[in-house]
Amino acid sequence: MPEIQGYSFFQKVSLGMDRVQAHIKDRTNFLLFSASFTCLFKAIMHKKPFGFQDIIAFSTLCLFNAFFLVTNNPSDVFHKYFSAIFTIEPNNWNEISIYTSYFFSLASIASMLWFCLEKNIESYIGFVFLSLSLLVTVAVGVSPTVYASEQRILFLFDISLVAFTCSMLRNSLTLKY
Structure with a gap:
């Protein structure tokens, strides 16, 4: 475990973002x-x-699902820029592939949040669960136990994803089209 007491607030939050x-x-x-x-x-x-916003969000989620299913070759350029797992460190902070991968991850989550707040969908419960799970996981980076408690926090993130999915499915079954 690194010496977290000497880290700035930004470095601590970036540890949570890495998780x-x-x-x-x-x-x-x-x-x-x-x-x-x-x-x-x-x-x-x-x-x-x-x-326009719906098209952007829909395209982002389609790409996310496609890259989730297709890209598993680390030498593939799409894998490097969209699906690779990186940790921001001083020796690689200037690589563009880190930021595109982070941006694509956050854009996928933002697209899911966008569809929660659509007029005809209105899944506020799903929005709250997904937002809080993201915030709690990022906030754990401020804690000195970021490495020791990583699986517990990810378990909380997964439980929130289950609640989000159930909320979206419940709304899809109760809406009149």
Whole structure:
């Protein structure tokens, strides 16, 4: 465990972001895949004309699901820029692939949050669960036990993903199209 007492607040939060990034890009994170697939299903089924933001969010989730299923070759350029797991460290902070991978992870989560707040979907419970799970996982980076408690916090993130998916499915079953 590194000497976390000497870290700045930004460095501590970046440790939490590294945990979120690694968990989002984990190839065995089928809960996140099912949550994003549920959002896509919800967007398709509510038969409202897509606006510009809807098209961006829908495209991002489609790419996320495609890269989750397809890219597993580390030498592939798509894997490097969209699906690779990186940790921001002083020796690699200037590599663009780190930031594109982080941006794509956060854009995927933001797209899922966007579809929660759609007029016809209105899944506020799902929005709260997904937002809080992201914030709690990032906030654990401030704790000195960021490495010791990483699996417990990721378990909380996974439970929140299950609640998010159930909330989206409940809304899809109760909405009249």
